[in-house]
Each structure stands twice: as C-alpha cells, then as structure tokens.
C-alpha cells in the first residue's frame with residue numbers, strides 16, 4: 001500500500017490494512033523531537049504571532065475554519081496542537097466523508113485539508129496551547145512560552161475518547177479496536193464483537209452495531225447500568241445482544257488483529273476467554289477544554305457551550321467541532337462547524353469594525 005500524503009508534523013502512519021480490521025500505527029520520524037507542548041516541527045519561531053483569526057486545533061473543524069478565514073483574507077494562525085490533524089489521524093479507512101467514493105485514509109484526508117488551508121496563507125504552529133487570556137481583545141494564547149494574539153478566536157480542540165488504557169487495547173487500535181461505532185461499525189458485518197460501557201452511549205452503540213454484527217456482547221464492570229431504563233429494556237430485548245455484567249476486559253487478544261478478549265469477573269476475579277473480532281470502547285469522551293473552561297460556559301458533560309450559532313459567551317470567541325458536540329461527533333459535522341465559526345468570526349469582525357471607535361486590533365487594522 002502506498003504511504004499516504006502527509007504534511008502533518010513529521011508524523012507518519014504505518015498502515016497494515018485498509019480498514020479497522022487491518023491495522024495502523026503512528027510512527028514518529030527521527031526529525032521530530034518530542035517535548036512538552038508537542039512535537040517540535042520548525043515552528044518555534046513562527047513567521048507571525050498576530051492575526052485577525054486565531055484558531056486552536058487542527059482537526060476537521062480547525063482546518064476548515066482556516067480555509068474559510070484564509071480565503072476571506074483574514075490570514076489565520078492555527079495553533080494545531082501536539083496531535084496535528086486530530087482524531088482522524090488515528091483511523092484508516094474513512095468511507096463517509098463526502099467526495100471520496102472509494103473512501104480515503106484518515107491521515108491522507110487530513111493532509112489534504114491542511115494543504116488546502118496552507119495554499120491560502122495560513123500559518124501553522126504544531127504545538128499545544130497551555131493557557132489563554134480572554135479578558136480583553138486581542139485574545140491571547142500561549143504555546144511553548146510564545147504569545148499569540150487574535151482579534152477573534154476559534155476554539156476547535158475536539159474531544160478525546162476515553163480508553164481502558166490496556167497495553168493490548170492500544171496496540172490493537174485500528175486493528176479491531178475502535179471508539180466510534182458510527183465510523184467503524186460497517187467494517188464488522190457478520191462478525192462477533194463486544195462493546196464496553198454502562199451508559200446510554202454504550203447502549204446506543206451496542207444497538208446500532210447489531211445492524212452489522214452477527215452478535216454483540218455488552219460488557220459492563222458493574223452490576224447495574226447507568227443508562228436510562230428505556231435503553232436498558234431495549235438492550236435486554238434485543239436477541240443479538242448478550243449482556244455480561246460484573247465483567248472487565250483484562251486483555252485484548254490477538255497479534256495483527258483482534259481475535260478475542262480475556263475477561264475477568266469483577267466479583268470473584270476468575271477469568272475466561274471470549275473469541276470475537278471487534279471491540280468498541282464506549283466509556284465516554286473527554287472534551288479538550290483544559291485551557292478554556294474557566295473562561296467559557298460548559299454543559300453538564302464538560303463540553304463548551306455555544307450561545308448563538310458558534311458564538312461563545314465572550315464576544316469574538318467562537319467554538320467549533322467535537323469540543324462542543326457530544327451528539328454527532330463526525331468529521332463532516334466538525335468541518336461544517338469550522339465553516340460556520342469562520343463565517344461568524346468574519347461577520348463579527350466586520351460588524352465590530354463598523355461600530356467600534358476604540359480598542360482592539362479590529363479598530364486599528
């Protein structure tokens with residue numbers, strides 16, 4: 001298989017197969033030095049640190065915002081994070097992003113979207129933002145001690161799936177282990193699989209996966225479920241789902257791909273093996289809001305809360321993608337949000353420039 005186009009911080013993806021049943025692994029190339037704040041990629045002395053649109057995050061939301069802002073001559077700076085390209089860098093085949101009838105590998109898709117943003121004069125800094133100051137315009141963000149200033153700010157830092165943190169689970173990610181049923185369920189047609197989790201999302205994913213899988217084992221480490229009663233009833237009434245309570249995953253079995261699970265009884269510690277081909281982890285997502293949550297409103301799950309369209313409660317600060325979305329969590333919805341946020345930022349700049357006499361870069365630019 002040819003190596004995917006990759007302009008993402010020297011990170012290469014080593015694909016062993018074309019679907020989550022095949023395999024991928026992230027390989028750090030020698031020119032990338034790991035350090036706090038992300039890989040050093042030659043952006044330690046960025047060519048610009050001030051912009052009309054400062055974008056934090058470089059998944060589908062941040063990169064699409066960059067394309068729109070750049071094409072509006074707003075010369076965006078993208079603080080792309082230590083995982084440039086976002087979550088799709090961790091998946092192989094993407095079959096539901098419009099425009100690719102034969103599917104496209106996640107890293108290649110992200111490389112292409114980034115190249116499109118670069119074409120229109122976007123500056124990229126592949127580092128994490130560790131703190132922001134949103135008390136006044138221009139809004140300020142710091143990455144590796146360098147201060148960046150934006151008349152507007154678009155936050156597109158995504159959300160990270162919570163994993164079991166087993167060595168075997170991490171090794172087999174993309175080789176039968178997934179955290180996205182909507183994305184990868186299709187690849188498990190007529191296969192026996194398991195879902196781990198005890199909340200509504202785990203129930204929804206298990207029910208959804210019965211459309212493809214021959215059998216779905218729902219594994220939950222406790223006796224009772226956190227999910228709503230209606231979801232629990234639906235799960236127990238589904239002949240394709242077998243529920244295993246008091247059951248933990250001790251190990252994901254398999255070398256090149258998942259071949260089974262070693263399960264542990266949470267009460268008596270006894271272990272048994274369960275042969276199957278896929279494992280979906282549905283124990284939640286953590287929105288990447290660390291630097292912003294003291295400034296912006298969050299919902300009960302910790303996701304950033306837009307107020308009107310993509311606008312946050314702070315004028316000129318906009319929110320896009322999975323960092324505010326625990327419902328859809330798709331590349332195309334995140335990209336759509338990025339577009340909306342950039343258009344909202346552009347309009348806000350225009351309106352502010354028209355009405356403002358003092359303060360902020362908008363008035364002086």
Ligand SMILES: Cc1cc2nc3c(=O)[nH]c(=O)nc-3n(C[C@H](O)[C@H](O)[C@H](O)COP(=O)(O)OP(=O)(O)OC[C@H]3O[C@@H](n4cnc5c(N)ncnc54)[C@H](O)[C@@H]3O)c2cc1C
Pocket residue numbers: 056057058059060061062079080081082083084085086087088090091093094095096097127128129130156157158159160161178179180183184288291320321322323328329330331332334335
């Ligand atoms: C295994 C897997 C497979 C998937 N497959 C599909 C699929 O087939 N189709 C589909 O539509 N969707 C798929 N998804 C979902 C899709 O990847 C997400 O919905 C989408 O990537 C969300 O985009 P985003 O831009 O909001 O955030 P993300 O993609 O999460 O990107 C967030 C960005 O923010 C950056 N960041 C985070 N914190 C900071 C910080 N402090 N400072 C600077 N930057 C920061 C990160 O480095 C990253 O670049 C999959 C997800 C997973 C996990």
